[in-house]
Amino acid sequence: MWWLFLRLVRRPLRRFLLGAVGVAFPVAMLGSILLYVDSTVPSMTAVALAPVQVEMRALAGSLDVDMTAAGRVISQVPGVLRVDRFATADVIVSAPGAAPTAARLFAVDADYLDHHPEVSLSPGALQAGAALAQPLRDLPGFTAATAVSISLPVPVQPPAPPAPPAPVDPGQPADEGAPAEAPPPPPPPWSITVPVGGTADLRQASTWYAVPSGEVQGDIAVVPRALVIDYGVFERSVLPALRVAAGGDSSWAFNPGSTSLPRASVEAHIAIDHAAYPTDPGQAEIWAGKIRRIIERQSAGSVIVTDNAAEALLLAKADATNAKILFILLGLPGVLVGAALGLAARVHSPRPSGVSRPCSSSAAPPAGSWWS
Amino acid sequence: MVLTTGQAAVSTVVGSALGLLAAAGAVAAVTGRPVWTQIPPGRLGVTAALAVGVGLLTTAARLVPVLRSSRRAEVTTTRRRLERGWNPLWRRARLDFVALGVGVLVLAVNLFAGGLQQTPIEGQTLALAFYVLLAPIALWVGTILLAVRGLLALLDRLTRPDRARPLPNWPATALRWLGRRPARTAVALTLGALAVAFGTTVTAFTATYQTARTADRVAALGSDLRLTPPVDAPPPPPVAGVAATSPVREVPGQVGTDRKTIAAIDVPTYQQAATSRAQLLSGQGVEGLAQDPRGVLINKELADGFSVGPGDVLPVTVFPDDPLRSRILPLRVVGVFRAVAPMDPIAELVTSTTAIPAPPPAPDFYLVRVSPGATPATVAENLRRQFPDSTVTTLGTLVVPEQRALTALNLRGLSVLETVAAGLVAAVGVAVLGAFFVLERRRESVILRTVGAETAQVVTTPVVEGAVAVLGGLAVGIPVGLGLGLLSIRILALFFTLPPPLLVVPSGALLALAAVVILTSALALGGALYRVARQPAAAVLRDL
Numbered sequence: 001m002w003w004l005f006l007r008l009v010r011r012p013l014r015r016f017l018l019g020a021v022g023v024a025f026p027v028a029m030l031g032s033i034l035l036y037v038d039s040t041v042p043s044m045t046a047v048a049l050a051p052v053q054v055e056m057r058a059l060a061g062s063l064d065v066d067m068t069a070a071g072r073v074i075s076q077v078p079g080v081l082r083v084d085r086f087a088t089a090d091v092i093v094s095a096p097g098a099a100p101t102a103a104r105l106f107a108v109d110a111d112y113l114d115h116h117p118e119v120s121l122s123p124g125a126l127q128a129g130a131a132l133a134q135p136l137r138d139l140p141g142f143t144a145a146t147a148v149s150i151s152l153p154v155p156v157q158p159p160a161p162p163a164p165p166a167p168v169d170p171g172q173p174a175d176e177g178a179p180a181e182a183p184p185p186p187p188p189p190w191s192i193t194v195p196v197g198g199t200a201d202l203r204q205a206s207t208w209y210a211v212p213s214g215e216v217q218g219d220i221a222v223v224p225r226a227l228v229i230d231y232g233v234f235e236r237s238v239l240p241a242l243r244v245a246a247g248g249d250s251s252w253a254f255n256p257g258s259t260s261l262p263r264a265s266v267e268a269h270i271a272i273d274h275a276a277y278p279t280d281p282g283q284a285e286i287w288a289g290k291i292r293r294i295i296e297r298q299s300a301g302s303v304i305v306t307d308n309a310a311e312a313l314l315l316a317k318a319d320a321t322n323a324k325i326l327f328i329l330l331g332l333p334g335v336l337v338g339a340a341l342g343l344a345a346r347v348h349s350p351r352p353s354g355v356s357r358p359c360s361s362s363a364a365p366p367a368g369s370w371w372s
Numbered sequence: 373m374v375l376t377t378g379q380a381a382v383s384t385v386v387g388s389a390l391g392l393l394a395a396a397g398a399v400a401a402v403t404g405r406p407v408w409t410q411i412p413p414g415r416l417g418v419t420a421a422l423a424v425g426v427g428l429l430t431t432a433a434r435l436v437p438v439l440r441s442s443r444r445a446e447v448t449t450t451r452r453r454l455e456r457g458w459n460p461l462w463r464r465a466r467l468d469f470v471a472l473g474v475g476v477l478v479l480a481v482n483l484f485a486g487g488l489q490q491t492p493i494e495g496q497t498l499a500l501a502f503y504v505l506l507a508p509i510a511l512w513v514g515t516i517l518l519a520v521r522g523l524l525a526l527l528d529r530l531t532r533p534d535r536a537r538p539l540p541n542w543p544a545t546a547l548r549w550l551g552r553r554p555a556r557t558a559v560a561l562t563l564g565a566l567a568v569a570f571g572t573t574v575t576a577f578t579a580t581y582q583t584a585r586t587a588d589r590v591a592a593l594g595s596d597l598r599l600t601p602p603v604d605a606p607p608p609p610p611v612a613g614v615a616a617t618s619p620v621r622e623v624p625g626q627v628g629t630d631r632k633t634i635a636a637i638d639v640p641t642y643q644q645a646a647t648s649r650a651q652l653l654s655g656q657g658v659e660g661l662a663q664d665p666r667g668v669l670i671n672k673e674l675a676d677g678f679s680v681g682p683g684d685v686l687p688v689t690v691f692p693d694d695p696l697r698s699r700i701l702p703l704r705v706v707g708v709f710r711a712v713a714p715m716d717p718i719a720e721l722v723t724s725t726t727a728i729p730a731p732p733p734a735p736d737f738y739l740v741r742v743s744p745g746a747t748p749a750t751v752a753e754n755l756r757r758q759f760p761d762s763t764v765t766t767l768g769t770l771v772v773p774e775q776r777a778l779t780a781l782n783l784r785g786l787s788v789l790e791t792v793a794a795g796l797v798a799a800v801g802v803a804v805l806g807a808f809f810v811l812e813r814r815r816e817s818v819i820l821r822t823v824g825a826e827t828a829q830v831v832t833t834p835v836v837e838g839a840v841a842v843l844g845g846l847a848v849g850i851p852v853g854l855g856l857g858l859l860s861i862r863i864l865a866l867f868f869t870l871p872p873p874l875l876v877v878p879s880g881a882l883l884a885l886a887a888v889v890i891l892t893s894a895l896a897l898g899g900a901l902y903r904v905a906r907q908p909a910a911a912v913l914r915d916l
Binding site for chain 1: 786
């Protein structure tokens, strides 16, 4: 049997090759479409991630969390490229000759600016003091100010020290004989004065104004009057006052029910290596979710991580599916016509010499033809 | 039966391997990188399996009728063939009418469901909307088979034996021959027309996609150039080559509880500087803002969400997060837009700067229109030199953060792949079947020579039949392909900001496709005729 089989393959070699080419056509058509789709989809992940300024934000659950230590832990997570410290607070800014005005305070390290071109500060502004956003600078009194005072909207009340328990004589009424002590005078409102180091252009820094969590996460709440200071200054001077003002109320820093910016927040802005994301947008979205959970677990619940790239990746995932359907529907006729060619070429190929037709007319194709 | 199956299996394995290699090579050539470096191995495996599956189906489609006929006695098969004559399955089953019906039904369902609406379609809903693309596929099959049916009916009528007239010349003889024995030529014509129509649709789709993409980018930029000054910069002075500039301010706003962005434009200068026309769904455009200083243009989502339209008053809070400047403005809706340039950054509302409480914020950027005769690139260089602290954005450097991945696809590669494949299928289809036709008629050719026919007379029939197949394929395929392209392109309206143009006809690509088909077919036919001419007549006659 095998000798006959081999002979049938070898002798009418052209017919055999024609049969192979007939199969190769639809296979090549569908294969090239699918391979092209597969090689195109990874570009969608890149397109989706390109405009994301900060891939993830680790939000401190309260103002008492040490974000420097948390940042060190986060930076060890695979895929994390960089962790930048970031903080915000609602403050009152005043300058000599200017009315106090509400503003948004941002605090970052100087090297934050190297990684985030969306934020533009005058050279050396952070090292010199505070960089004022132009709308703040435009206010009367701030234009030529060389220093500004920063205070908090809520006066900081230091907690009263607990009174030492006085020895009580059971025979005497407790209040008798003790002179009434006058309450201590209220402490002066907390404030610091920082020199003005330059101007800040925050028009493109949408992440800084994005509501960090909750139902409206990602909504941009623009507070035009803003200033930027060094994170070290914030940590030393502003954060302790904020902690006191918050009085342990964690909703100051993290309030998922809020539809506006938190009154204060300390965060770590996490840059994820784009090369670490899987090339498929769907896989990338799943992978980012895993990384988010790993970071939260490693931070022992002290931070809540929000994924700023998730929405873009979800849309890219849907678009990848759409692109596949589009490509396949566009290319499907090609596959069909390729298969039809394969069938037609095989069926209509001339018989080898010596093989006669049952009918001399070639009007009808041979039996078994798709055409017959 | 075992031998036939075995031979088919081997040809399937070899063919699948050849097909996969060709596919990998073609994609690598188009993308510039080997496929295995771009695609995970698991995905490659799935793709290979699917492609081989199509090869198996092709083999099965060929093998099953052969195996079925082998169970019948040969005399039965011969009788069936003689009784049936040449009446292919699709004609008996009226596949052309069925396919046309399916295509029309799909379009009708879509039409009754409201047509292709851009909003709020997105995500999986968009994927479901792609079912509309099944209509062009069904119409592609139906139209071409119907055209072939018509052609065959015409030939049959002209060459019926009871109407036979004396044959004046060889071409007339060839035509009569064709009318009475149309099988191979009809197959070649059908394949050629299907392939050409497919290639035409894909190239038209891709050309329109590219045009729509460019139009979207132009609308995103809003003008020839964009100048983004530093925060404290004064308005730009007149610059050589600049015809007009117009400031645009992005003002934060809130409608209901939703934060929105309001683009505040300076209407008089905007009308001079904008290069992209507004796409309105109802009401007036920017000219309406000129007439009503408290007017506002809103996008469709906002109009639908808040049930407002032209003439209604929409309370809008400006600077909602700034307690000092926050104010509610009762703005009158003058129009609902699909797109008002600049579309980047996205603004749900567009109003005049005069509607914003004074003092207006500093402009975020300026639209810059170049003077007639000046090129945007040259003017951009001038601006960069003159304002080194500013950012100058051209159409080429524009990065649209909100751009959908579907609008950033590189369809050129797919178009090249599919057009080449279509050309190849058409050319190979016509050429191989034409060559087969010539080779099979070698005995006929030798007999004609023996009775004194000249070479020109001998080749007339194959040349006429080949020309009918090639030119008929192009004549039927190109218009059908353009018509189907017109339908397929409507799907682009779902994900591009601007509605796509009706149809972009890629004349260069179509000419190349036609040239490839004609040239390859001519070469194959010529080669076959040359081979037949060189065959010794005695050897051929001996086989009779």
